[in-house]
Amino acid sequence: MTQLPIIIDTDPGIDDAVALLMALTSPEFDVIGLSVVAGNVSFEHTLANTLKVRELTGRPDVPIYPGCDRPLLREPVYGLFSGAGGLGKAALPEPTLSAETEHAVDFLVRVLGEAAAGHRPKPTLCPIGPLTNIALAIAHSPEVVAGIDRIVLMGGAFADLGNRSIAAEFNILVDPHAAQIVMACGAPIVMLPLDLTHKAIATFERIDAIRALNNPVASVVADLLTFWDRRDVDRFQTRGGPLHDPTVFSYLLNPEWFSGREGFVAVEVASELSMGHTVVDWWGQTDQPPNALVLTDIDADAFFDDLCRRLARYVKSAP
Amino acid sequence: MTGRPIIIDTDPGVDDAIAILLALASPELDILGICAVAGNVPLAATRVNARRVCELARRTDIPVFAGCSRPMLRDQIYGKYSGESGLGGTLLPDPSMPEQDGHAVDFLSRTLLSAARGERDKVTVCTLGPLTNLAVALAMRPEIAGGIEAIVAMGGAFRVLGNRSPSAEYNILADPHSARIVFHSGAPITLAPLDMTFQALATPARVDHIRDLGTPVARAAAELITYYDRNDPERYGAIGGPLHDPTVIAWLLETGMFSGRNAWVGVDCEGPLTFGHTVVDWWGKRGAANNAHVLTDVDAERFFGLLTDRLGRL
Numbered sequence: 097m098t099q100l101p102i103i104i105d106t107d108p109g110i111d112d113a114v115a116l117l118m119a120l121t122s123p124e125f126d127v128i129g130l131s132v133v134a135g136n137v138s139f140e141h142t143l144a145n146t147l148k149v150r151e152l153t154g155r156p157d158v159p160i161y162p163g164c165d166r167p168l169l170r171e172p173v174y175g176l177f178s179g180a181g182g183l184g185k186a187a188l189p190e191p192t193l194s195a196e197t198e199h200a201v202d203f204l205v206r207v208l209g210e211a212a213a214g215h216r217p218k219p220t221l222c223p224i225g226p227l228t229n230i231a232l233a234i235a236h237s238p239e240v241v242a243g244i245d246r247i248v249l250m251g252g253a254f255a256d257l258g259n260r261s262i263a264a265e266f267n268i269l270v271d272p273h274a275a276q277i278v279m280a281c282g283a284p285i286v287m288l289p290l291d292l293t294h295k296a297i298a299t300f301e302r303i304d305a306i307r308a309l310n311n312p313v314a315s316v317v318a319d320l321l322t323f324w325d326r327r328d329v330d331r332f333q334t335r336g337g338p339l340h341d342p343t344v345f346s347y348l349l350n351p352e353w354f355s356g357r358e359g360f361v362a363v364e365v366a367s368e369l370s371m372g373h374t375v376v377d378w379w380g381q382t383d384q385p386p387n388a389l390v391l392t393d394i395d396a397d398a399f400f401d402d403l404c405r406r407l408a409r410y411v412k413s414a415p
Numbered sequence: 416m417t418g419r420p421i422i423i424d425t426d427p428g429v430d431d432a433i434a435i436l437l438a439l440a441s442p443e444l445d446i447l448g449i450c451a452v453a454g455n456v457p458l459a460a461t462r463v464n465a466r467r468v469c470e471l472a473r474r475t476d477i478p479v480f481a482g483c484s485r486p487m488l489r490d491q492i493y494g495k496y497s498g499e500s501g502l503g504g505t506l507l508p509d510p511s512m513p514e515q516d517g518h519a520v521d522f523l524s525r526t527l528l529s530a531a532r533g534e535r536d537k538v539t540v541c542t543l544g545p546l547t548n549l550a551v552a553l554a555m556r557p558e559i560a561g562g563i564e565a566i567v568a569m570g571g572a573f574r575v576l577g578n579r580s581p582s583a584e585y586n587i588l589a590d591p592h593s594a595r596i597v598f599h600s601g602a603p604i605t606l607a608p609l610d611m612t613f614q615a616l617a618t619p620a621r622v623d624h625i626r627d628l629g630t631p632v633a634r635a636a637a638e639l640i641t642y643y644d645r646n647d648p649e650r651y652g653a654i655g656g657p658l659h660d661p662t663v664i665a666w667l668l669e670t671g672m673f674s675g676r677n678a679w680v681g682v683d684c685e686g687p688l689t690f691g692h693t694v695v696d697w698w699g700k701r702g703a704a705n706n707a708h709v710l711t712d713v714d715a716e717r718f719f720g721l722l723t724d725r726l727g728r729l
Contacts, residue, residue: 168487168554169595169684201555202521228554235487235551236520273592277488365488366685 099126107135107225108145115341131200136175137182139165147191163200167271184323204233211243218245231274252289252374264372313410356391360384418445426454426544427464434660450519454544455494456501466510482519482548486590503642530562537564550593571608571693588691675710
């Protein structure tokens with residue numbers, strides 16, 4: 097099997113943790129590295145959480161690169177749903193290994209530069225947090241964009257409403273300037289906004305199915321997702337929380353479960369009221385050529401069944 | 416005497432070239448390196464021009480690094496007064512000295528981090544162009560601000576009007592987001608805005624004094640500056656072009672010829688009309704902590720006296 101080379105840029109965060117646990121047990125992926133950014137919680141916590149999650153997967157071969165500890169221009173805002181430390185009340189192992197010394201931006205510039213020069217296959221970038229690291233790699237060396245196969249990112253909200261402000265999704269709101277740098281960079285982009293991820297709710301039934309796998313990783317995931325409950329039946333028609341970040345990896349594995357449309361996407365960086373809103377030209381009302389495939393629908397049952405199947409693999413490999 | 420360690424971040428550019436020559440002629444300064452950035456002309460030209468200027472001064476020992484090739488977010492804009500090549504009509508020969516391996520941002524990070532850790536003296540960063548290189552370095556590693564003795568930046572316009580838009584000075588307008596990152600980094604900043612640099616007018620008589628030195632460097636400098644004339648006496652009060660960037664180096668050499676005030680400075684990155692405008696809280700109305708020393712006046716006679724004297728040493 098030819099593996100898909102990917103780099104995951106992440107700010108764990110509960111749904112990040114589930115996404116990492118899913119990706120790192122999927123043999124379809126060659127995970128070149130995890131680059132860490134501040135987001136759901138402060139950088140100190142996102143780095144520690146990434147190390148803990150890697151420890152849980154038993155994948156010491158996947159390097160972790162520490163990245164930016166704050167947004168480019170704006171003051172940091174943190175997430176509301178991952179708990180003080182970022183991983184709810186789940187008990188994760190203390191890490192025995194440390195992160196690399198190379199900065200995540202230098203790592204991205206190096207690997208993408210090698211790919212742009214034809215010395216390695218072009219990686220797919222999977223950003224599931226604020227886009228600070230990716231944006232700085234592009235600002236540092238714009239030519240490395242040629243080394244990106246695709247950017248498949250979780251972020252944005254265009255017809256759906258925001259989750260951290262009235263108009264904006266969290267990952268984009270935290271660093272809208274970085275998001276606009278990425279959106280305008282010229283690499284092929286696939287965007288999974290709230291319009292899609294709000295259809296992937298981790299209901300109690302789905303959490304029960306994961307817990308019933310009865311392995312150490314699945315138990316942690318069930319605990320994380322139980323904490324993740326939004327208790328907002330008005331908005332989501334059910335108890336449970338939207339499982340944003342893992343949809344990125346599900347799309348890479350099974351794109352047939354997703355649908356959307358190509359369009360022009362830009363990020364509002366000027367108006368404070370709509371700061372971080374992702375504007376999508378869904379109906380082609382501007383002359384701007386499309387820069388992203390914007391996904392809006394998901395076969396949520398297929399997604400959760402597959403997540404279960406993948407988490408079941410930890411029965412043998414987990415410590 | 417050990418010189419004050421400086422890094423020059425620049426987009427040569429005619430006035431950049433004169434500033435670099437002034438620094439090279441000044442034993443008070445120890446130039447650790449020159450970082451090129453896109454600005455007056457594309458990076459492909461600025462990275463070569465920086466080495467052309469070093470070779471003109473026979474200082475091929477100066478490490479020159481290439482940095483960022485475009486602004487962070489906004490579309491690229493170039494200068495209007497430095498000609499297509501960046502060095503006017505002057506034909507400085509192609510350089511034979513090599514460019515350093517590695518990116519200017521990495522050179523800045525490495526050097527400033529080592530200063531922040533106390534492994535070397537803190538470094539003064541002289542910025543003569545858009546602030547992209549320094550902003551990327553600061554965004555990646557905010558702790559490098561602790562290794563900066565001072566940022567002395569040519570940029571901004573407060574109570575005089577802009578030179579590239581009605582309200583904005585070119586270096587800030589070319590990358591306002593980077594300017595905001597640098598101004599809010601916590602590093603001490605001295606700003607040389609148009610309000611001051613418009614007083615440093617290279618009149619024909621002043622250029623003649625430089626040309627009359629008769630040396631190859633002085634003749635080349637005079638030729639560069641002559642090309643730079645704005646032919647706009649209505650605005651500047653005389654024939655000649657304002658010699659912006661060399662005032663940064665002159666401030667390091669003879670602070671006493673300048674005056675200014677500490678203030679809070681912000682950069683507009685939002686307004687469609689005021690994009691890139693530098694806002695100064697001159698009368699302390701915001702109550703925000705001062706982040707810059709803003710220079711407002713220069714003794715132009717002393718400045719040109721210093722410049723002419725120093726260029727004569729090369």
